[in-house]
Amino acid sequence: DQQVKQNSPSLSVQEGRISILNCDYTNSMFDYFLWYKKYPAEGPTFLISISSIKDKNEDGRFTVFLNKSAKHLSLHIVPSQPGDSAVYFCAASDRGGSEKLVFGKGTKLTVNP
């Protein structure tokens, strides 16, 4: 039973355009969400997060949107750069006493020059 789903295995965009990565979750107990970026042969690195009390969090070119009623979140990258090419993982947590994260399977983003 996959609790965090990233339905698009890959996404290709042009440099300078917007990249939108999507994530859906099924567990209504999740109340904190994170995005990680992973380059080949490296471990995932934390990118941005959002608490369920918010619907938007912004950090430079990266914005995460949360729609609790739809159990959906998205990561927007504007403008996209070739260095953003990586695998992006969505993760979710139930903050009730545990630091565990549940990860999606990832979306490979390719930004073409």
Add this chain to the structure above:
Amino acid sequence: DARVTQTPRHKVTEMGQEVTMRCQPILGHNTVFWYRQTMMQGLELLAYFRNRAPLDDSGMPKDRFSAEMPDATLATLKIQPSEPRDSAVYFCASGPLNREEQYFGPGTRLTVT
């Protein structure tokens, strides 16, 4: 520059052999996680420690896998005996207490022939 370190980075072994992977978490972090990444399953949580105590190892095949934290600076993941289906990249991550952000090591790529 605090980082999670993992050794070895690559391991090739024959079926039936014991494999030990090591992780040094970031100094001061109280939580340690072991993950396995495969193409089919994405990032799967294998084990989770808080203050060196194992809290969750439900993701781990119990008959062949074991995880320990002999001290605060070392976490180990052992597979005995190894099987070809164990071939994957194994990541260790650490994090501060009561925080969801986890910091990943570079991973150990295991190949079992």
